[in-house]
Every structure is written in C-alpha cells, then in structure tokens.
Amino acid sequence: MTALDASSRRNRATRLAERDAKKPFRGFWDRHRFLILRRLVQTGVFALFLSGPLIGVKIAEGTIASSMTFGVLPLTDPLILLQSFAAGHRPEGLAILGGLIVAAFYGLVSGRAYCAWVCPIDPVTDLAHWTREKLGLKAKGFQPRPQTRLYVLVMILVVSFATGTIAWELVNPITHAFRAVVFGATSGLVFVAAVFLFDLFVARRGWCSHLCPVGAFYGLLGSRAYLRVSAAGRAGCDHCMDCYAVCPEPQVISPALEGAAKGLSPVILDRDCTTCGRCIDVCSTSVFRFTHRLDTSETPAPAATRSNSTGDTP
Amino acid sequence: MSPKTTPPEGLVSPERRKALETAARTVVGVGVAGVLVGAHQRSAEAMPAEAIRPPGAIGDERRFLSACVRCGLCVSACPWHTLKLADAGETVVAGTPYFVARKVPCEMCDDIPCVKACPTGALDHSLVDIGKAKMGTAVLVDEEHCLNFLGLRCDVCYRDCPVIDKAITLELESNPRTRKHAIFRPTVHSEFCTGCGKCEKSCVLEEAAIKVLPVRLARGAPGAHYRLGWEEYRKHQGPLVEGIEDLPDRAPGDVTPPSGVPDAPPIIDPTKKGGWKP
Numbered sequence: 001m002t003a004l005d006a007s008s009r010r011n012r013a014t015r016l017a018e019r020d021a022k023k024p025f026r027g028f029w030d031r032h033r034f035l036i037l038r039r040l041v042q043t044g045v046f047a048l049f050l051s052g053p054l055i056g057v058k059i060a061e062g063t064i065a066s067s068m069t070f071g072v073l074p075l076t077d078p079l080i081l082l083q084s085f086a087a088g089h090r091p092e093g094l095a096i097l098g099g100l101i102v103a104a105f106y107g108l109v110s111g112r113a114y115c116a117w118v119c120p121i122d123p124v125t126d127l128a129h130w131t132r133e134k135l136g137l138k139a140k141g142f143q144p145r146p147q148t149r150l151y152v153l154v155m156i157l158v159v160s161f162a163t164g165t166i167a168w169e170l171v172n173p174i175t176h177a178f179r180a181v182v183f184g185a186t187s188g189l190v191f192v193a194a195v196f197l198f199d200l201f202v203a204r205r206g207w208c209s210h211l212c213p214v215g216a217f218y219g220l221l222g223s224r225a226y227l228r229v230s231a232a233g234r235a236g237c238d239h240c241m242d243c244y245a246v247c248p249e250p251q252v253i254s255p256a257l258e259g260a261a262k263g264l265s266p267v268i269l270d271r272d273c274t275t276c277g278r279c280i281d282v283c284s285t286s287v288f289r290f291t292h293r294l295d296t297s298e299t300p301a302p303a304a305t306r307s308n309s310t311g312d313t314p
Numbered sequence: 315m316s317p318k319t320t321p322p323e324g325l326v327s328p329e330r331r332k333a334l335e336t337a338a339r340t341v342v343g344v345g346v347a348g349v350l351v352g353a354h355q356r357s358a359e360a361m362p363a364e365a366i367r368p369p370g371a372i373g374d375e376r377r378f379l380s381a382c383v384r385c386g387l388c389v390s391a392c393p394w395h396t397l398k399l400a401d402a403g404e405t406v407v408a409g410t411p412y413f414v415a416r417k418v419p420c421e422m423c424d425d426i427p428c429v430k431a432c433p434t435g436a437l438d439h440s441l442v443d444i445g446k447a448k449m450g451t452a453v454l455v456d457e458e459h460c461l462n463f464l465g466l467r468c469d470v471c472y473r474d475c476p477v478i479d480k481a482i483t484l485e486l487e488s489n490p491r492t493r494k495h496a497i498f499r500p501t502v503h504s505e506f507c508t509g510c511g512k513c514e515k516s517c518v519l520e521e522a523a524i525k526v527l528p529v530r531l532a533r534g535a536p537g538a539h540y541r542l543g544w545e546e547y548r549k550h551q552g553p554l555v556e557g558i559e560d561l562p563d564r565a566p567g568d569v570t571p572p573s574g575v576p577d578a579p580p581i582i583d584p585t586k587k588g589g590w591k592p
Contacts, residue, residue, distance in 0.1 A: 052390075065409075066385035066433045074433055080383045084434065087380035092435035095383070144340065151340050155348040163355045165379035169409060170355055175384060176402060179409055183386050185401035188408060 026284065034277030041117045049182045063178040064118075065169070066098060074098035077175075079217040083168060086160040103221060111222015115208060115215045116248075116276035120177040124192055125208045128199035129248075142203040146251065146272060149216035156213050174214060209248050209272075219271040226292045227275055230267045231256040233287040236301035243279035243288065253279065257287070265296045355379075362405045363527055365412040366509060368397055369420065369447035370429045370437040374530070381436035384409025391431035394421045415511020415526045420449060422476050422510050445477065450509030451532035452482070452502045452524055460523040462498050465489045471513035471524050472500050480506035482513060500524065504533060 029036075048069070052058035060069040066076040076091075076098030084091055091099075106114055115122055159167035169175060173195050176188030195207045208215055231237070234257050243257070244250045252270035259265070280288040285302075326334070359375050368388050371378050388411050389397045396418045400406035411428075413420060422444045429437040441447060452471075454460060461468035462484070475482040484498040500513075502524075511526040526532075546554050 061390045061431075062385040062387040062433075065383045066387060068387060068431070068433070076383065076385075076433060081434075084380060084383065089377070089380040089434070089436075091381065092433065092439065095433040095435070098433060144343070145336065148340050148344065151344040152347070155344045156351070159348045159352045159355070160380075163352050164376050165355050165359070165407075166383065167351050167355055169384050170351060170407070175409065179384070179386065179399060179401075183389065183399045185399050185408070187404075188402040190402065 031281055034281050038117050038276060039123065042120060042123060045118055046120070046178075046181055049178070053182075063175060063182055065175050065178070066095060073101075075102050078103040078221070079214055080166060080169065082217075083157060083160040083166045086157045087164045087166055088161075106218055106221050106225070108226060109222075110225045110227040110275040111218040111220070111271060112215060112274040113222070113227065114218040115212075116274035119174055119208075119214070120181075121173050121192065121195060121212075122208065124173075124177075124196050125199045125205070125248075128196045129205060132200055132204060137201075137204075140204040141201070142206065144203070144206075144210045146210055146249070148210050149213055150220075152211055153213040153216040153220075168213060172214065205248055215274075223271045224293075226294075228267050228269065228291060228293045229273060229275060229277065229279060229288050230291045230295060231287050232266050232289055232291065232295075232297060233285065233299045233301065234258075234260055234266050235298065236285045237287050238285055240284065242282045242284065246278045246282045248276065248278075249273060266298055267291070267293055267296060269293065359407070360405070361412075361528065363531055364414050364416070365400075365406045366415060366420075366449050366511060366526060366528070368392075368411050368413070368428045368437055369422075369426060369444060369449055369508070370432075370439075370441035371449070372436060372438050378436055379407060379410070381434050382410050383434055383436075385433065386411070387431040387433060388428035388437060391427040393423065393427065394418065396420050397428060413511070415450075415514040416522060417515075419511035419515040419526075420447075420508075422447070422508060445506075445508060447508040447510075448529060450511070450526040450528050451504045451507050452509065452511075452513050452526050453532045454500055454502060454524045455527075456523040459519055460500065461518070462500050465491060465495055465497055467498060468518060469498065469500075470516045470518055474512045474516040476510060476512060477506050477508065481508070 045064070048060040049063065049067070052061065058070075060067045062068055064077060065080050066074070068074055074094050074097055076095045078099040081091055081095060081099040084095075156168040171191060173188075173191040176185075176191045179185040180187075180189045180192075199206050199208075203210065231253070237257060243253055247253055249270070249272045252268050252273040255264050255270070256266050256268045275290070277290065280290065359379065361375055367378060372381060384399075384407075386399050386409070389399050396413045397411045398413060400408050400410050400412060402408040406412050424444060426441065426444050426447075429439060429441055432439070457463045469484065472478060472482045472484055481503055483501050483503065485501045487497050487499060489495040489497045509526050509529075513524045514522045514526050517524050541554075
C-alpha cells in the first residue's frame with residue numbers, strides 16, 4: 001500500500017510539475033494579494049484605535065466590543081449585546097444602534113468576513129497553522145465537528161442567562177487582544193496564547209473553524225450575505241487540491257467546485273466560508289473569484305488546461 | 315430518518331447510534347465548558363473593597379456585569395486617568411472599569427464624560443449632577459489613628475472634600491485627654507458623600523484613616539419594618555398605638571432615670587452586675 005501511495009504521489013507530483021510549467025507565471029502579489037490585503041485591514045482596524053494615543057489623532061475610541069468613530073459612528077458587537085440581553089439588561093439606544101449597524105453590514109456583505117478581515121485572532125491561528133505545517137505536524141489532532149461552535153454559541157447565551165452577566169467576555173480572546181493593544185491590559189493575552197497553542201498542538205484549525213462562538217454567530221448572521229466566492233472557472237479545475245489545503249473551512253468548497261454534475265451553483269453559499277480569498281490567491285487555474293451570491297455565471301475552461309486535466313483523478 | 319434505516323423494534327441503527335453519541339459528546343463537552351465559564355464568572359463577581367466603579371454604575375455588581383460590554387469608552391473619556399480597565403487576572407472582572415481612590419480619586423467632572431461615553435447604560439445616563447453620584451461612601455475607619463481624633467488639627471480630608479461642610483463636617487467635642495482642648499471630629503454624611511475618594515487620597519497617614527467603601531460595606535440598613543419611636547411620635551403627634559405610651563425600663567442593674575435631659579442615655583452602674591472584665 002505504502003509503495004503504491006508513494007508511486008502515485010510521485011506521479012502526481014510529476015503531473016503537477018508538468019502542469020505548472022504550462023501555466024502562465026503568477027507572481028508573489030498574484031499568489032498572496034488577498035492575504036496581504038487582509039493583514040492590512042486587520043492592522044488598520046488596530047490603527048484606528050491606536051492613532052489617538054500614539055499620534056494624537058482620535059479616530060475610533062473604545063474597543064471592538066463597542067466603539068465610537070469620529071464621535072459620530074457608534075459600533076457595537078451584536079453578539080455581546082445579545083449576551084447582555086440574555087443576562088437581563090436592556091441596553092440603551094446608542095449600543096443598540098451600533099449593534100444594528102454592525103449586524104446590517106455583516107448580514108448584507110459577508111458574515112464571516114469579520115473572521116477573515118477584522119478579527120485579530122485570525123492572524124494568530126493562521127500563524128499556528130503555518131507553524132504546524134513547518135513543523136510537519138501531520139496529525140489533525142482533536143477534531144470536533146464544525147457544528148460544535150453552534151453548541152458553544154448556545155452555551156454562552158445560556159451561561160449569560162444563568163449567571164446574569166456577559167459570559168463570553170471572560171474568555172473572548174478577540175476583546176482580550178484589543179484591550180491588550182489599546183489599553184495595555186496585557187494579561188488577557190494568555191487567552192490569545194492559549195488559542196495559538198491549542199491550534200498548534202491540539203487541533204488543526206481547531207479554534208476558528210470548530211469552536212469559536214463569535215465566528216458561529218457571524219456565520220449565522222451572514223447566511224444570506226451577498227459577497228461570495230464563486231468557483232466560476234470550475235470547468236478549468238485540475239484538481240490540484242491547493243484550495244482545499246489553504247482553506248480554513250475546506251468543507252465549503254466541494255459543493256461549488258465539484259457540484260457541476262449535480263447542477264449545483266458555482267457560488268460558495270455555505271455560511272462557514274470566511275470570504276478570505278485565499279482560494280483565489282492559490283488557484284493556479286484561476287477557478288475562483290469574488291462575486292455576489294446571485295451571480296451563477298461560469299467561465300469556460302481554457303482549452304489547454306482542459307486537455308491537460310483529462311484523465312486526472314482528484 | 316428514512317424508512318430503510320428503521321431498526322428492528324427496540325434497537326437503534328448503528329448510524330443513528332453514532333450520530334447520537336457524537337451529539338451527546340458535543341453537548342457534554344460544551345456543557346462542561348459552560349459550567350466552568352459560569353463558575354469562573356461567579357467567583358469573579360466578588361469585587362475587592364478598594365475597587366470603585368465609575369459614577370452612575372448601575373445596581374449591584376451582578377447587574378453592572380450584565381450591562382458593561384467592557385469596551386473601555388469610559389476609560390478613554392476620563393480626563394484625569396482615574397478610571398482603569400481591569401486586566402485579566404485582577405480581582406476585578408477583566409475589561410470592566412474601576413478606580414482605586416488612594417491612587418487616583420474621581421475629580422467629579424461637571425459634565426461627567428465617562429457616563430456620557432457609556433453606550434449601553436451600564437453607567438446610568440440619568441445621572442447629570444455629579445453631586446448625586448454614589449460611587450461609594452467614605453467611612454472614617456480608624457479613629458485611633460486619625461490625627462483629628464487625637465486632638466490635632468489635620469482637617470485635610472475635610473478641606474479636600476469637594477462637598478465640604480456637607481459630606482464631611484467637623485463636629486466639636488471636648489478632648490478628654492487635655493480636658494481643655496477640642497476634638498474636631500471629621501464626620502461623613504452619607505446623604506451628600508459621592509464616594510469620589512478625595513478624602514482617602516489626601517489622608518496624611520501612611521495608611522488612610524478615612525476610606526471610601528462600596529455602599530454595601532459602608533452602610534447599615536434597618537429592616538423595612540423598623541420605626542424610630544420618637545420620629546413616629548412626632549409624625550403622629552402622639553403614640554402609634556394608643557395605651558402604650560411608655561414601656562417599662564428593662565436595663566440590667568440599677569438604673570437611675572435621667573433627670574432633666576430628655577435624650578440622655580440611662581446611667582448604668584457597672585459595679586452592680588457580673589460579666590467579662592478585662
């Protein structure tokens with residue numbers, strides 16, 4: 001078995017090398033642009049809060065839990081508000097308005113764009129995943145089902161209700177990270193470190209893709225959101241599996257990428273897709289692109305690639 | 315469940331069994347995590363007495379924690395850097411605002427920017443007069459070391475009080491040590507004390523003799539049924555219950571009824587009765 005595996009792997013490697021040689025050259029920017037853009041946005045969010053204390057230009061005050069931008073735009077995390085409701089508090093208008101603005105944005109644009117583009121824990125778990133690969137830690141480790149996060153979401157609302165306090169804020173590494181950076185409350189970083197170590201040694205992509213209730217919440221919020229990734233060029237897919245390897249939620253890809261025969265839309269409609277765009281970055285045959293959920297158009301495969309992929313098995 | 319997989323009566327199909335097991339495992343795992351979070355939350359609710367919430371903080375600690383989203387907007391708004399955001403591992407719940415009077419007291423800003431900044435109402439927006447704030451109540455906790463109680467004229471807490479002559483007054487009494495001087499006793503009146511903590515901050519002793527405590531620690535409270543006889547007497551222009559005008563005196567030992575002074579306590583002769591003697 002192992003010998004066969006090895007030989008088939010060699011064959012595949014040879015095929016991929018042949019394939020790549022025929023493809024147009026894609027530079028560093030093409031292969032990393034959404035990753036770079038995401039890191040810029042994530043850093044930019046911190047910069048909005050830090051410009052006041054560091055260079056004296058106040059842009060946003062507070063933290064990601066609740067903030068005030070330019071003294072006029074209130075933004076509040078709707079999940080924290082929901083917990084406050086469960087705990088028995090009726091928040092005042094400003095917080096509710098801020099929560100509605102945030103909910104409307106992610107509900108219309110993309111729920112889990114919060115995870116990929118804003119959340120400060122995303123680079124942490126990405127780093128854990130990268131380190132994992134570098135260390136050659138092949139075992140997936142503890143893999144709870146992706147739905148577990150929904151149970152955790154229910155749990156934090158139940159605990160908020162039972163204890164009468166905003167329960168998840170005791171643990172939430174996102175707000176701990178913000179308070180550490182903006183207010184110097186650095187001890188909270190132990191929760192961030194715990195998530196890093198958990199993802200590195202205990203569970204591959206464990207936190208963001210399986211357990212985090214905030215991601216679960218934003219996923220639900222964006223179930224019908226418009227910004228989507230479409231496998232519009234799926235006809236040109238050569239089954240190299242690069243997108244599956246890079247995707248934090250690989251289960252969302254297959255219905256769109258491989259659903260042509262079943263008549264499924266090329267648009268990735270799964271609410272767990274974080275619209276991080278890494279599949280667009282890594283795909284050497286330009287299968288994926290950003291679009292809106294109603295755009296089911298497809299691009300025909302380039303002739304050369306199609307003939308090349310004939311007989312290729314995934 | 316499709317009819318095909320319907321198990322024989324009394325049995326559960328392997329698929330269904332597996333699904334149930336997975337669900338049970340998830341529920342139990344998440345449930346245990348939930349209990350841990352809840353227990354941690356409960357243990358975190360005991361605030362240390364030194365930690366004082368910002369003006370307008372609602373209700374008891376539990377209620378405040380249901381409303382405060384730990385965003386830090388009040389902390390940013392505080393021009394005196396009085397308010398701090400609790401760090402994880404502190405005895406104050408992480409991310410919530412508080413101050414320690416002995417370090418930086420509240421300067422009682424007229425426009426109360428911290429309350430204005432609060433988006434959720436954890437700091438009550440109906441508080442518009444900082445003089446009505448009840449962050450805590452000052453208590454002169456150590457009469458044995460308070461310089462004024464020793465007969466000196468320190469007066470610093472009194473002079474520094476933003477509500478001078480209302481929240482803290484100096485009450486005169488004679489100094490039994492010298493028999494010819496006065497003691498100017500700093501006396502807190504809870505009705506006017508906002509709990510800003512300037513008295514505690516300014517106390518010249520190495521450890522403050524006057525401290526701001528949370529109201530629940532600083533103050534006693536009679537039962538709701540409790541009535542003060544003389545006040546009821548005054549209100550009703552007579553006794554509440556007709557026929558019981560005066561109860562018999564039940565003091566231990568010989569009691570000499572006071573004469574002439576209406577509010578003076580009865581004089582008890584300590585030699586007449588047993589009990590613990592130092």
